[in-house]
Amino acid sequence: MTTDTAHHRAGRSTASGLVRLSTGFIVVALLALMIADIHLYRPDPWQELGRIGLGLVTPTWPDIPELALAVGHTVAFALLAVAVSAGLGLLLAMWFHWRWVRVLAAAIRSVHEVFWGLLFMQVWGLSATTGLLAILIPFTGIFAKVFADILQQQRPHTVQTFGAASRINRYAYGWIPKAWPELLSYVRYRFECALRSSAILGFIGLPTLGFHLETAFRQGQYSEAAAVLWVFLLLIASVRLWLRPRLVPLFIVAAIWILPEMPPVNASFFWQFISQDLWPKALQRGDIIATGQWYAKVFMSDVWPALWQTLAVTQIALVVSGVLALLYYPFASRWLVGSVRPLGRFKLLVLRSVPELMLAYVFMLIFGPSALPAILALGIHNGGLIAFLLANNSEDSSHTQRPDSPTGAMRFFYQDLPQRYPAFLALLFYRWEVIMRESAMMGVLGIATLGFYVDSAFEEIRFDKAFFLIVMAAILNIVIDSLSRRLRKRAGLRTPLM
Amino acid sequence: MFSLSQASLNHGKQRVLHDISVSISEGEKVALIGPSGAGKSSLLSLLWEQHPADIALCPQDNALVDILSVYQNIYMGALSRFGTFYNLLNLIRPWPARRQEVSTIAAQLGIADKLMTSPDQLSGGQRQRVALGRALYRKQNVFFGDEPVSSLDPAQGDALLGDVLSQHSTAVVAIHSPELALKHFTRIIALQNGRIVGDWSASSVSLAQLSAIYSGGQ
Numbered sequence: 001m002t003t004d005t006a007h008h009r010a011g012r013s014t015a016s017g018l019v020r021l022s023t024g025f026i027v028v029a030l031l032a033l034m035i036a037d038i039h040l041y042r043p044d045p046w047q048e049l050g051r052i053g054l055g056l057v058t059p060t061w062p063d064i065p066e067l068a069l070a071v072g073h074t075v076a077f078a079l080l081a082v083a084v085s086a087g088l089g090l091l092l093a094m095w096f097h098w099r100w101v102r103v104l105a106a107a108i109r110s111v112h113e114v115f116w117g118l119l120f121m122q123v124w125g126l127s128a129t130t131g132l133l134a135i136l137i138p139f140t141g142i143f144a145k146v147f148a149d150i151l152q153q154q155r156p157h158t159v160q161t162f163g164a165a166s167r168i169n170r171y172a173y174g175w176i177p178k179a180w181p182e183l184l185s186y187v188r189y190r191f192e193c194a195l196r197s198s199a200i201l202g203f204i205g206l207p208t209l210g211f212h213l214e215t216a217f218r219q220g221q222y223s224e225a226a227a228v229l230w231v232f233l234l235l236i237a238s239v240r241l242w243l244r245p246r247l248v249p250l251f252i253v254a255a256i257w258i259l260p261e262m263p264p265v266n267a268s269f270f271w272q273f274i275s276q277d278l279w280p281k282a283l284q285r286g287d288i289i290a291t292g293q294w295y296a297k298v299f300m301s302d303v304w305p306a307l308w309q310t311l312a313v314t315q316i317a318l319v320v321s322g323v324l325a326l327l328y329y330p331f332a333s334r335w336l337v338g339s340v341r342p343l344g345r346f347k348l349l350v351l352r353s354v355p356e357l358m359l360a361y362v363f364m365l366i367f368g369p370s371a372l373p374a375i376l377a378l379g380i381h382n383g384g385l386i387a388f389l390l391a392n393n394s395e396d397s398s399h400t401q402r403p404d405s406p407t408g409a410m411r412f413f414y415q416d417l418p419q420r421y422p423a424f425l426a427l428l429f430y431r432w433e434v435i436m437r438e439s440a441m442m443g444v445l446g447i448a449t450l451g452f453y454v455d456s457a458f459e460e461i462r463f464d465k466a467f468f469l470i471v472m473a474a475i476l477n478i479v480i481d482s483l484s485r486r487l488r489k490r491a492g493l494r495t496p497l498m
Numbered sequence: 499m500f501s502l503s504q505a506s507l508n509h510g511k512q513r514v515l516h517d518i519s520v521s522i523s524e525g526e527k528v529a530l531i532g533p534s535g536a537g538k539s540s541l542l543s544l545l546w547e548q549h550p551a552d553i554a555l556c557p558q559d560n561a562l563v564d565i566l567s568v569y570q571n572i573y574m575g576a577l578s579r580f581g582t583f584y585n586l587l588n589l590i591r592p593w594p595a596r597r598q599e600v601s602t603i604a605a606q607l608g609i610a611d612k613l614m615t616s617p618d619q620l621s622g623g624q625r626q627r628v629a630l631g632r633a634l635y636r637k638q639n640v641f642f643g644d645e646p647v648s649s650l651d652p653a654q655g656d657a658l659l660g661d662v663l664s665q666h667s668t669a670v671v672a673i674h675s676p677e678l679a680l681k682h683f684t685r686i687i688a689l690q691n692g693r694i695v696g697d698w699s700a701s702s703v704s705l706a707q708l709s710a711i712y713s714g715g716q
Contacts, residue, residue, distance in 0.1 A: 013567035013616035403543060404555045406577045410585055414574055418563045 014492075015418055018425060021491060022322075029319035032312035036375075037448050041368020048366050055222025059230050067212065069258075071231060074208040076255035077128075077201070078194035081135035083252060086187050088136075089143020094171050096148035109141030110477035112441040113197040114357075114451070115470050117204050118458050123273050128259040131206045135197050139190065146186055154178045191243070192236055196355040199232055203357060204444065207260055210358070217361060229358065236353045278467040298465055302453045303472050310449040310476065313371050313439040314432070317378035321435065322428050324383025325390060329420070330412050332391035335398035348391070351384025356438050360445055369446040377442075378435055386427045390420050426493035433481040440473045450476075499524045499640075499668065500545045507540050514540045516692045522670060522685075524639075527663060529679035529700075530672040532689035533712055538672035539644050541689065545670060546642055551578070554636035554666065558644040561629040564618040568609060568628050571617060572600045575635035603631050606661065608654075622649040630662055641666035645674060656681070676708035 061067050095101045117134035124130045154175055176183070202210025209232050216225035243251070282290035330336040331343040356377045363373030394416055406414055443451025450473045457466035488494075501521035507514050515537045522528055522545070530538045539558060546553055554575070562571050569592055576596070577585055588596065597613075604610045607627040609620075617625050626649045633641060641662060647655030656678060663669055663682055673679050679686050680700055688696035688711045696703075696711065 011614050013570075013614060014565040014618050015567065015570075015616060016614075018565065402555070402557045402561055403546060404550060404553075404557075406574065409582055410577050413586060413589055414566070414570070414577065415563055418566045421565060 015421070018421055018491060021487070022425070025315070025322075026319055029315045032315040035308055036312040036316060036371045037309060038372045038375075039368065039370040040372070041370065045366045051220075052222050052362060052365065055224075055226045056229075057226075058223045059227035060223045061227040062224070067228070067231065070202075070207060070209050070212050070228075071235060072258045073131075073206075073260065074195060074198045074202075074232075074235070075251075076258045077131045077135060077198040077206075077208060078191060079251055079255045080259070081132050081139060081198070082187065082191050082194045083248075084132075085136040085139035086143050086190070088140040089147055090176070090183075092140065092144035093147035093151060094167065096144065101144070105141040105144040106478055106481070107141070107474060109138045109145065110437070110474040110481070111138060111470060112437045112451075112473075113138055114200060114204060114441045114444060115454060115473065117201050117206065118444075118454060118466070119470065121204065122277070122458065122463060123270055124263055126205045126207070126260075128262040129265075131198070131201055131208070131260075134201060135194055139194065143187075143190070147183060150179050150182050150186065151175045188239075188243075192239060192353075195232075195236055195239070196353075200355050200357045203361075210355075213358065214361070217365065229354075233350060233353055237349070273463075277463040280464040295468065298468055302457075302465065303469060306443070306448070306450045306453045306469065307472065307476060309371065309447075310436065310440045310443075310473070313374050313378075313442075313447070313449055314436040314480075316371075317375045317382070317435050317439060318428065318432055320375055320379030321382035321386065321431065322424070324379050325386035325424065325428070326417070328383060328387035329390040329394065330416070332387060333394035333398075333416070335394055335401070336412055336416055343387075345388065345391070348384050348388040351380060352388060354381065356381045357442060357445070360442050360447075364445055364447075371447055371449075373445070374439060374442040374447050374449070378438055382431050382435060386424065386431065389427060390424055393423060394420060422491075422493050425491065426488055429484040429488050429493070432484045433477055436480050437473075437477055440476075500548050500670075502544060505544060507537075507544060509540075514692050515544070518544075518694060520687065520694065520697070522668075524668050526685050527669045527683045528671070528685045528687060529683040530670065530687050530689060531674075531676060531679050531708060531711060532695075536689040537692040538689055540692075542642060542644055542670060542672055549640070552638055553640045553642050554633040554638040556629050556633040556641070556643040556646045561632075562617040562625060565616050567614050567616050568604065568620075568631075569597060569600050569613045571628050572603060572631040572635050575632040576637075579637075600631070600635065603634050606634075607631050607658065623651070623654075626650060627658070630658065634662065634665060639667045641669040641671070643669070643671040643673075645672055647678075648674060676705055676712070679708060680705060 092101050092105055096105075113134050116137055117130060120130040120133050151171075155178075198208050199210040199213075202208040202212065203214050205211065209228050213225055213228040213232075216222070216228060276284060280291055280294045282294050328343055328348065332341055332345060332348055334341065359377035359380060360373045363376050367373055367376075397419065401415070405411055440450035443449040443453065444455045446452060450469055454466050454469045454473075457463070457469060499522060503519045505518045506516055518541060520541075530541060532538055546555060563574070570589065573588060573592070573596060580588075584593075587593070592600075601610060601613055604613050607630060609624055609627050609631070612620060612624060612628075617628055620628070626647065630643075630646055633643070633646075643662070646662070647659050650658060652675075655675075659671075659678060659682055663671075669683075671683070680703070683700050686696070686698050686700055686703060686708065687694060688708070690711065696707075698707075
């Protein structure tokens, strides 16, 4: 840990600095509670909860081939999108020292898959093209950044022996082979994320598992919804069993074969979409003043309230995630609670496998459409994810703890918690930007964040407005990403590998 | 007080202690000497396991909680003396009476001005003083140390070791320096390759004999 960072002034412990930082975030979240649109629309949530609970234990599905096809589509979108985006991401990573590559990668990953999906749907409808592009574009940006990080952390010895080899050769013979295991394990993790994204795209109409889940939920068919949910969880949990490295080429061929129809690319229509439909009429006329007025009007009527709601949900969800992670993780660490852990890795894995949008949807049925379901869903998902990593960390370091370590609660509060805390904060700040992206996206469920306004604008066929909102969401995301990086650096927190 | 007879210890497949028989009675101050990897730390932990609750321990590394304050790190020696709730409140705000006691110890160790900083901001020598501080605040009669002054300069290490030993009636300390072993201890046990190769009272052994242990002879 660095000793010369700003808050390490004489006479203050690192812990007190981190506590101060955490308190700041808690205060902001409390203020956000006043802004956030949190209501309990259903005075008696227990009845609905009971029906959903009953559905969960009595899963049924009338049409098995239909469900199997949805599974096929979900996997096909995810697999092909990851295959393409990993390759593109690696290419971008090789030129990550160029500013415009970094800006491009940041820009494309700052827009959520669902927003990309809504955008492409206007051109290609509910087709394979829409589904694939919606996942592979943001994933390319994410791969570029993470691959660049991984490659940068490799030691330069091998490559230094090459003399004046070209950049491509230096990567092909040196950097990439050296980092191969890490690159591959990240691709594997991202494939799981892609499965979640692919399923989620069903909520906006693509023929993946999410579509059937949403339909079943909307019709109150909780047993059918549960069947889809269980199938999805099984699919994620068993990835390592069926996705054998040697079978990947075979899977790719099968995925291409199973894809739904891909409409021919109509170049003039596409060109009209990006050159005209996305921009306000005034700008196309060349009327700068009217354009300014239009943007100002939309900013005040839609963007401003949407930004505040999104930020409020993000800040509250961030703190809820943190609190839940700290509450969960000790119960999943053998060193802290012994070998009978009430919260095993399996339960934490389930928590982080369910996509936030699905959780939010369920909570919305229970509590009604306010910010509350989004906050709970984001908190539970991210809390589970961080707790999983902290619990592993806690168990791994138990071998090097001193033999006279305190026991019971004191072991947690005086030793393990302070030891985990810097990693905890780093992980949480790392998720900040992800949580913001998800908060914005959850608007498509009817929660008043950016996604709600984006969705409504598309419904009104006001593409210029929708595009403006998406760009603003992207800018907010980039601002939070850079703020998070700055805070991590200032607090001396190292970037964790996910 | 401590006794082992024909004890052995394996780390994985490797045997780190062979056939150790030793007994240590109350009032003895024992130095464990020997080259690195001779089994000093292993012997120390075998002995520690016989009375874990009554020993003030100062282990070699990872002894501190890096981000907590020096005060909290020293206070941790007293966790078993106070109730859970009292300890928790202390984590939020130090109790004035405890802070008074801990600052007295920190002053003895020469780190009084570091009380509210944290070990991750300290040098190796200062960290070692904090670890010793925790052992002193355990307030036990028995002190176990594993190279407790190795990061301090010789003069400071000498003074501090004398000070710590004077506050305990019994001690077992793994130590690298034959000079310190002769000066501060009543009994010296030498280890080599996991076996005891010498067990002398300090008055009956010479510096030359001890130095030979390190150069491979006996």
